[in-house]
Structure formats: structure tokens, C-alpha cells
Amino acid sequence: SRSISLAHPRDPLQPERRQLQQDTQPPSATVEPPPSTSTEATSSSTSSVPSTHLDSSNVSSYANPPFHTHAFFIALEKTFPTPTARSLMRATRALLVDRVGRVRREGLAVKDLDNQAYLFRAALAELRAEITMSTNNDSAAMRTATSALRREVDRLDIKMKEDIATLKHEIQMELDSRKNEAKSEFKQQDISIEELLNKAIVNISDLRTDVEEIKWDNMRRAVVTLSAFLVVIVMSMELRPKPRP
Numbered sequence: 001s002r003s004i005s006l007a008h009p010r011d012p013l014q015p016e017r018r019q020l021q022q023d024t025q026p027p028s029a030t031v032e033p034p035p036s037t038s039t040e041a042t043s044s045s046t047s048s049v050p051s052t053h054l055d056s057s058n059v060s061s062y063a064n065p066p067f068h069t070h071a072f073f074i075a076l077e078k079t080f081p082t083p084t085a086r087s088l089m090r091a092t093r094a095l096l097v098d099r100v101g102r103v104r105r106e107g108l109a110v111k112d113l114d115n116q117a118y119l120f121r122a123a124l125a126e127l128r129a130e131i132t133m134s135t136n137n138d139s140a141a142m143r144t145a146t147s148a149l150r151r152e153v154d155r156l157d158i159k160m161k162e163d164i165a166t167l168k169h170e171i172q173m174e175l176d177s178r179k180n181e182a183k184s185e186f187k188q189q190d191i192s193i194e195e196l197l198n199k200a201i202v203n204i205s206d207l208r209t210d211v212e213e214i215k216w217d218n219m220r221r222a223v224v225t226l227s228a229f230l231v232v233i234v235m236s237m238e239l240r241p242k243p244r245p
Helices: 015-024 038-045 069-077 082-106 108-241
Strands: none
Touching: 015 069
């Protein structure tokens, strides 16, 4: 009897994997009943799918994933003719083997996944170390800059306080000098006002004296004039001839 193998003819298997497949193959291996010579010839002439029957002594059966070719053939034979069912079974097996081989060639094995995970963890650890170092460097630089800024602020604060104290002292001295100057000016103005007042009083006294003198002069002139007028009147009355009786 010949066993039906799911291994693709172009799918190379390593000896260890073949031995593992042989060891893990279940005892109920799928075996297709040997077709008759006439049926094989008819199938070869009517089907375009190449035959994949291989001797079990040359290629071991592929047990993972299991594919029960005989049960699949029996299920297809209920609907399709025997050559068509056999061709569909062989095409399905070839397609499955091709897809499994492609997955095995292009997919990632557990070892590859472990390697990728290890590389990812290594890159992640390196990135974490770089980020930690960069963060520490940035923190140290920020602390240094903060300390420098704090010292600069303290120095500016001390200088500003000194400048403010000096400015206050200068302003106070300026205010005191200005007050003294204002007091001196007020005193000078008071002295000037008093001098002007004294001069005005003296001038008023002089004017009053002059007015009194003028008044007395006018009075004397008036008295003299009146006296002279009276004398003239008296003399004119005396010198006037008396009328005859």
C-alpha cells in the first residue's frame, strides 16, 4: 500500500524535521486505496493536475496539519465522478501543501520571533538607556542653568537694592537741599517784602509830611491872602470919600 503525502515535492525538509514528523505522526495515517490501472490511466488522461503519489520510503507523510485525503475523496466522490473527485482532492492537497510551504518559507518561526523579540528588547533597553542618559544630562544642564540664573538673580537683587538705597539717599539729599533753598528763598522774599514795606512806610511818612507842609503853606497863604484882602477892603473903605449931607 502507498501512503498519501501532503509534503510538496519542492519543499525541502531537514532530516531532524522529517524524523520529528515521523515520530509525531499518528498511527491512523491517511491512506488512499490503491486505484486500479484503468482508473489511474483514465485519471491521468482526464485530469490536468499532476499526480503527487510518493512512496513512503522516499518522503515521509506530513502530519501537521492533518489532511484526511481518503475521507475528503469519499466526500467528493458522493457529488462528483471518481476522476473529478480525485483531481479535486489532489488539487486541494497541492494547494494546501503550497500554502503551507509558503507560510513556512515566508513566515516567522518561534526562533525568529524570539530573535526579533530579543532584538526589540535590546533596542528598547538601549533606547531607554539613551533616553535616561539624555534626561539626566538635560536635568543636569537645567540644574546648572537654574543655579546660574539664581546666582544672577541674587546678584541683580543685591545690586538693585544698593542702587535703590543710593537713589533714596540722593533723593533725600536733593529734597533736603531743595527744602533749604526754598526756606532761604522764602526768608529772602520775607526780607524783601519787609524792606519794601519799610520803604513804603517811609515814603508814606514823607508824603504825609509833605502834605502837611503843603497844607500849612496853603493855610498861611490863605491867611495872608485874606489878611491882605481885608486890609485892602478896610483901606478902600477908609479912603472912600464920605458923601456930603
